[in-house]
Amino acid sequence: MIRSRPFSSLSIRRPHQLKGQIRFNSTNTSTTTEIPKSSRSRSAKWARRSLVTGVVVGGLWTYDNQFNASAVYRSLITAYIGLVCTIDYKINFSPSNADQIEALHERVAGRLKWAIDTNQGLYLKLGQALGLQAALLPRPYREAFGHVFDRAPAVSYEEVIGVFQKDLSLNPLDVFETFSKQPLASASIAQVHKATLKPRLGGEGEKGKVVAVKVQKPAIEKQMEWDLFSYRSLMWMCERLFDMPMYFVAKYVSDQMRLETSFKNEANNARRCAELVAQTPELKDDVYVPRIFGEAEGCKESDRIMVMEWVDGCRLNDRQQLEKWGLNLRETMDLAISTMSAMTFSWGFIHCDPHPGNILVRPHPTKKGKPQLVLIDHGLYISLPREFREDYCTLWRSLFVLDVPKIETIARKWGIALDANMFASAILLRPFQVNKNKKNAEKNKIPEKNQYEQQVELKERMKKMLENEQLIPRELIFLTRCQRMMQANNQLLGSPSSRVNLTARWASIGYTNSLTGSRSLNSVGISRWLKDRLDAFVFRFTLSIVDIAFWFTLQKQRFLPKEKGGWEDKLQKQFEAMAKEEFGIEIDDTVFLG
Structure with a gap:
């Protein structure tokens, strides 16, 4: 018989008496588990901290994503x-x-x-x-x-409207008669839309004029x-x-990137380039820079919006279209190389992004059957200091008159420790021997090494080559890139132009223009006068030899269809072999072929 206890006799514990103690009863077995106060306190603190951290991180991420372009x-x-x-x-x-x-x-x-x-x-x-x-x-x-x-990838039309509203307090259709919602081209920092001007813009007679509107992607600013x-x-x-x-090189590259994102800077570059073209008789009628519409034409200027004349043309490397128009490939490429060479050696003001999409070609408006170049995308330019430009002109000319002491002097001045042959070849982007004192082939032979040893050795050679980095002209970074891009453009058209010789001739013009004072016999004396004449003869003779070799290569391409590769392809292969043999570098810069 089970006896129940009166309710009043049960032992009831109040909540404060159970604090820190939990009791489980089952028949005759009693188990007690206690949670220390300090443990509960630490757990609560960690939970609160985790919650606060999560809220803060989530808030920062949301702000960064929504308002700071991530x-x-x-x-x-x-x-x-x-x-x-x-x-x-x-x-x-x-x-x-x-x-x-x-x-x-x-x-x-x-x-x-x-x-x-x-x-x-x-x-x-x-x-x-x-x-x-x-x-x-x-x-x-x-x-x-x-x-x-x-x-x-391009950004949406709504984002384009946002750039217009923020910079100009206007919508695109407040400025233009028509405006394409889809961009016709998109690059890393901007995209281009096609539009037509309203009657009040561009001046008299400009109603309905087709223009290209370059709009910076809104995230770039942030x-x-x-x-x-x-x-x-x-x-x-x-x-x-x-x-x-x-x-x-990091600060120099960063500074150039900042300038490239400023469309006011790009507009100024385009206007200056147009002025320099007009002052160069060899290019004046054959190179065109599209007109920039600014305040003078009633178009507000902005660092993120630029309006320029629309010009139809094909890419420099579009061989099929050039041949369809009946344009001579050699004349076209000679003109492109001459333009970049004039910028380098005569102007000292260089378009540093000469890939095929930025150099357009169209049939000449007034010269039947002749090409006209159209230069676009003027965001990345560098200006060469006068002393550096004179040294660069002198270096190119010295390579062709075999003035080894002058070549080595300039290399040391620029803080570059390179064998004279390799330095000359790196400047010309072709194998070039200025020092004929070759060692015995067996002594030059490098024993085979594994990849680790090869790359450790290459690192040491690179450090030695750049032994005095403070003296290295930063402009060489972009000059080398421009030379390689022009070489690639020539390759893509089948190497119709003798790039090295044409560039050297412009270097000689720049060298002559850089000379100060008279070079007459009475002014410089018999020794210097004779040296000038000898250098001029050697220069012309060297160019003639290269021209003859170039002509034979063209004939082999024409009459031997199985002959693969043009002049530039052969030079590149020889240069790659020389770089690997003498400097341990494997070169393959096909990234510029595009």
Whole structure:
């Protein structure tokens, strides 16, 4: 018989008496679990901190995403990729992993490519800047950076309207009679729309004139400084961790990038280029710079919006269209090379992005059967200091008169420690022997090494070559790029032009114009006068020899269909072989063929 206790006799504990104690009863078994006060307190604190941290991080991410064009997030991606790549190299770049070096490069190059593709925008431009050195990097990097010259995704028409409203307090149709909602071209920092002017714009007789409207992508303004900071940080980190001179170009490249995002700066560059073309008799009628519409024509100017004359033409490397128009390929390419050479050696004001999409060709409006070049996209220009331009002119001319002491003097002045033959070849982008004292072939023969040993040796050679980085003219970065792009343009048309000779002739013009004072016999004396005449003879003779070799190559192309590759292709192969043999560098800069 079970007896129940009266309710009043049960022991009831109040809540405060149960604090810190939980009791479970089951028949005759009693278990007690106690939670210490300090543990509960710590758990609560961690929970509150986690909640606050989550709210703060979520708020910052939302702000960065919605109002800052994800600039901070993009920088964190860069920092993460940089850290992972650094750790990977530090662990796996070693003699014991010599057979895995190629796989290491592929992993790192893949991560860098992913970062560029993910971030887009200015990272495509920075990728192009890194691509300037891609020719000297292992194969996976050349492949990774090859895509940065391709078309970039466009932004929506609503975002274009936002740029107009913020910069001009207007909509596109308040300014133009018509305005294409879809861009006709899109690049890394801007896109181009086709429009027609309203009657009140452009002056009398301009009603309905077709124009190109270049609009900067809205995110660029917010992302630029963060992106440039990330780029400089990566260059600094690479120099510190890997002991390679890389950071010395970072500030110069950053400054050029800032200028390239200013459309007022681009408009000024275009106007100045047009003036210089008009002052150059050899180019005056054959090169055209589209008109920029600014305040004088009733168009408001902005750093993110630019209006220019619309000009139809084909890309410089569109061989099929050029032949359809009946334009001579050699005349077309000679004109393009002469234009870039005049900029370099005569003007000292250079369009530094001469890829085929920025040099258009059309049938000449007044000269039947002749080509006319149309220069567009004037965002990236450099100005050469007078002393550097004179040295550069002198260097080119010295290469053809075989003035070895002068070549070596300029190399030392620029802080570059290179064999004279290799330095000359790097400037000309073709094999060139200025020093005939060759060592015995057996002494020059380099024993076969594994990938680790090869790349360690290359690093040491690069450090030696750039032994005094403060003296290296930063302008050489873009000049070399321009030369390589023009060589690539020539290759894509089948090498119809003798690029080196044509460039050298313009260098000689620049050299002559840079001379101060009279060079007559009475002024300089018999010795200097005779030396000038001898140099002039050697210069013309050397160019003639190269012209003859070039002519024979053209004939072989014409009469021997199986003969593959043009003049520039042969020069490039010889240059690549020379670079590998004498300097241990494998060059393959097909990223410029586009």
